[in-house]
Amino acid sequence: MNHVEYILDFAANLGCRMLTVGANLERVNDTMFRICHSYQLSSISIFSLSTIIIISAKSQDGQSGTRQISVPHEDKHLEKLNRFNQLSRKVCAKTPPPETLSRLLEEAEKVSDYSLPAIISGYLIAMTSLGVLNGGTIGDIISADLNTLILLWLTDFLDKRNINRIVANTLCTWIAGTLAILYVKLGIGEHFFIIVIVNSMLMIPGTALVNAFRNILCGNEMNGILELLKVILETMAIVFGLIVSIYMFGGLISW
Amino acid sequence: MVENIKLILFSFTASFGFGIVFHIKKEYLIWAGLGGALTRLSYLLLLEIIDKRFVYTLLAAIIASLYAEIMALELKTPSTVFLYPAIIPLIPGGLLYNTAVNFFLHETALMLENARDCALTLVGMSIGFVLISTFTYYRRVYFFSKDIASHFLHYSHRKNS
Numbered sequence: 001m002n003h004v005e006y007i008l009d010f011a012a013n014l015g016c017r018m019l020t021v022g023a024n025l026e027r028v029n030d031t032m033f034r035i036c037h038s039y040q041l042s043s044i045s046i047f048s049l050s051t052i053i054i055i056s057a058k059s060q061d062g063q064s065g066t067r068q069i070s071v072p073h074e075d076k077h078l079e080k081l082n083r084f085n086q087l088s089r090k091v092c093a094k095t096p097p098p099e100t101l102s103r104l105l106e107e108a109e110k111v112s113d114y115s116l117p118a119i120i121s122g123y124l125i126a127m128t129s130l131g132v133l134n135g136g137t138i139g140d141i142i143s144a145d146l147n148t149l150i151l152l153w154l155t156d157f158l159d160k161r162n163i164n165r166i167v168a169n170t171l172c173t174w175i176a177g178t179l180a181i182l183y184v185k186l187g188i189g190e191h192f193f194i195i196v197i198v199n200s201m202l203m204i205p206g207t208a209l210v211n212a213f214r215n216i217l218c219g220n221e222m223n224g225i226l227e228l229l230k231v232i233l234e235t236m237a238i239v240f241g242l243i244v245s246i247y248m249f250g251g252l253i254s255w
Numbered sequence: 256m257v258e259n260i261k262l263i264l265f266s267f268t269a270s271f272g273f274g275i276v277f278h279i280k281k282e283y284l285i286w287a288g289l290g291g292a293l294t295r296l297s298y299l300l301l302l303e304i305i306d307k308r309f310v311y312t313l314l315a316a317i318i319a320s321l322y323a324e325i326m327a328l329e330l331k332t333p334s335t336v337f338l339y340p341a342i343i344p345l346i347p348g349g350l351l352y353n354t355a356v357n358f359f360l361h362e363t364a365l366m367l368e369n370a371r372d373c374a375l376t377l378v379g380m381s382i383g384f385v386l387i388s389t390f391t392y393y394r395r396v397y398f399f400s401k402d403i404a405s406h407f408l409h410y411s412h413r414k415n416s
Contacts, residue, residue: 022339027333080278125268200348209351213378239352
């Protein structure tokens with residue numbers, strides 16, 4: 001591989017990793033541009049959506065290259081984002097040899113994660129707080145927390161099997177809605193809608209929604225519209241699952 | 256008063272919890288929680304003096320965004336690290352959810368009302384973020400002269416210039 005290819009590989013892979021862990025599109029484009037620029041590449045052209053990155057550039061000796069990379073879906077990991085950001089600054093400032101760039105990216109990936117119990121505790125703290133903020137009783141909060149544990153396991157189970165997110169959301173809320181009806185019937189929870197609204201907050205792509213609007217306002221209309229459509233479809237799927245559970249078992253409780 | 260303190264306290268814990276979920280460094284979790292509490296506090300104060308949803312959401316988003324930018328400068332991290340937890344109290348998840356529920360229940364008037372509120376909140380938040388991120392971008396350029404001309408005009412880069 002020539003130098004341009006090493007640099008483009010690095011820029012595209014770093015951009016891809018940044019997008020998957022939660023960076024916004026404007027920042028990713030800026031980072032890729034700066035990296036190419038710091039290695040004195042010219043004719044830099046970047047096209048990116050939240051699902052794909054295409055980047056091409058030309059070196060001073062006339063060699064050119066293009067990279068196209070698809071962006072997988074992953075959960076947010078803001079510490080990795082922080083590490084990638086530091087790496088991009090370091091690379092732009094010191095321009096290390098292009099052959100070493102992929103190793104630097106691998107090193108930046110090595111971040112110690114929270115343990116599973118810590119992550120579950122994080123979810124429970126967040127859900128309990130949202131339960132209180134939405135006016136839930138202790139019974140509602142316990143019900144929402146129980147549902148959260150089941151939803152976390154179910155989401156992980158479906159993700160590992162590459163089940164489409166819209167189908168997964170429908171299934172998750174159908175189960176969450178059915179269980180919420182059961183909790184109310186058993187007298188654990190009191191307010192069905194508070195339990196399911198709190199659980200929906202786990203799945204409703206709130207930050208994606210904000211990012212979609214931000215993209216539209218920042219000039220990335222295509223990505224913004226795609227993201228907005230995705231958010232609407234995912235939300236519709238969430239509600240559809242819930243409505244099905246109400247139609248099936250709603251008669252068991254009074255509203 | 257007690258109700259408001261409760262809201263602020265639980266906004267702190269919600270943002271703290273989401274901080275863990277988003278894998279924010281342990282040392283920054285308290286700051287993530289404080290971001291949520293500050294956003295809720297400003298939201299409650301603005302709600303007292305302004306009755307236009309768009310305006311108070313815009314101002315609360317500006318405060319959340321400013322907080323994230325200041326923390327990012329102080330701790331040398333991307334502002335996103337503090338922005339995501341800070342905006343948790345503003346995200347109109349409930350409104351979006353109610354819009355979709357009313358759509359399925361054929362409650363058109365309620366659906367439209369919720370959809371309008373949801374859109375106003377989102378546009379307000381987005382404009383708030385864009386305003387602050389644009390401002391901080393140009394502030395960086397102005398104070399640290401980051402070769403802005405070459406960035407925009409695609410001139411060849413001169414190292415150490």
